Amino acid sequence: SQQGEEDPQALSIQEGENATMNCSYKTSINNLQWYRQNSGRGLVHLILIRSNEREKHSGRLRVTLDTSKKSSSLLITASRAADTASYFCATEGSQGNLIFGKGTKLSVKP
Amino acid sequence: EAGVAQSPRYKIIEKRQSVAFWCNPISGHATLYWYQQILGQGPKLLIQFQNNGVVDDSQLPKDRFSAERLKGVDSTLKIQPAKLEDSAVYLCASSSTGPNEQYFGPGTRLTVT
Numbered sequence: 001s002q003q004g005e006e007d008p009q010a011l012s013i014q015e016g017e018n019a020t021m022n023c024s025y026k027t028s029i030n031n032l033q034w035y036r037q038n039s040g041r042g043l044v045h046l047i048l049i050r051s052n053e054r055e056k057h058s059g060r061l062r063v064t065l066d067t068s069k070k071s072s073s074l075l076i077t078a079s080r081a082a083d084t085a086s087y088f089c090a091t092e093g094s095q096g097n098l099i100f101g102k103g104t105k106l107s108v109k110p
Numbered sequence: 111e112a113g114v115a116q117s118p119r120y121k122i123i124e125k126r127q128s129v130a131f132w133c134n135p136i137s138g139h140a141t142l143y144w145y146q147q148i149l150g151q152g153p154k155l156l157i158q159f160q161n162n163g164v165v166d167d168s169q170l171p172k173d174r175f176s177a178e179r180l181k182g183v184d185s186t187l188k189i190q191p192a193k194l195e196d197s198a199v200y201l202c203a204s205s206s207t208g209p210n211e212q213y214f215g216p217g218t219r220l221t222v223t
Contacts, residue, residue: 004152033211042114042201042214043153088152095166096205097143098212100152 004032004089004101012107019076021104023089024069030092032065034074037086037103046074046087079108112136114215116202122221128190131218135183135204141165142179143212144187145201153201159185192222 007022025032031050035043049056049065049072056063062075076083086105090098115134123129135142140161145153156175157167161182170177174193179185189196199219203212 035214040219042216043203043212044214045211048211090152093155093166095158096141097155097158097166098153098203100154102150102152 004091004099006087006089006101006104008104009102010105010107012109013079015079015081015108015110017079017108019079019083019106019108021074021087021106023072023074023101025072025089025091026070027091029067032072033090033098034061034063034072035088035090035100037088039085043088076106079106081108081110084108114202114204114213116200116215116218118218119216120219120221122223123192125194125222126191128188129192129220130186130188131200131202131220133185133187133202133215135185135202136213139204139206139213140182141205142185143203143205144177144185145203147199147201147217149198156187156200189220192220194222196220197222 004023004025033048034046037043047058047063049063060077065072086103088100088103090100093099117132142159144156147153156170157177158165159179162179177187199217201217202215205212
């Protein structure tokens with residue numbers, strides 16, 4: 001069963017704009033991860049935020065976590081055409097495997 | 111550091127045929143995962159190995175899917191016989207122990223006709 005659900009399913013923006021994607025999950029977590037998948041490729045890890053953290057930054061990425069609302073958001077600032085990809089949030093299953101949502105498909109137009 | 115290797119990258123077979131995928135994880139990574147990703151969805155775990163032992167195969171359709179991890183390094187995933195609904199990308203990932211990020215291979219895109 002899927003744990004995380006991303007919103008929106010698809011997002012189209014112009015280069016230079018910010019992109020915000022949201023993720024909601026159902027059960028308590030130890031951490032939450034965000035991954036990017038370019039078309040036809042494997043997934044690439046972007047950032048991990050632990051349950052006792054509220055915000056984390058990595059370059060142009062900003063992730064927030066609200067455990068009371070069971071939600072997380074990924075913000076990409078000053079987007080570039082190269083950011084075009086699908087973005088997935090993932091939580092850990094009991095054995096350390098990842099449980100993914102359906103993803104947000106981001107399109108950044110030059 | 112070399113990444114996770116998978117082969118083949120693409121495979122087209124007819125239903126009821128068999129197929130095998132191969133994965134070579136990052137050196138030293140004890141944990142290996144096989145995921146199935148159907149078009150438009152997120153990856154779904156099929157099986158997880160810790161060294162050469164199975165940790166979780168609860169979502170593996172065992173009547174047709176099998177997997178092994180020889181000597182705790184390389185792994186193969188087999189489908190026999192394939193069905194139309196097995197058309198998907200099969201992703202292999204590896205990680206070191208603990209709550210760490212997973213490293214994914216490029217995947218094998220399977221089309222069953």
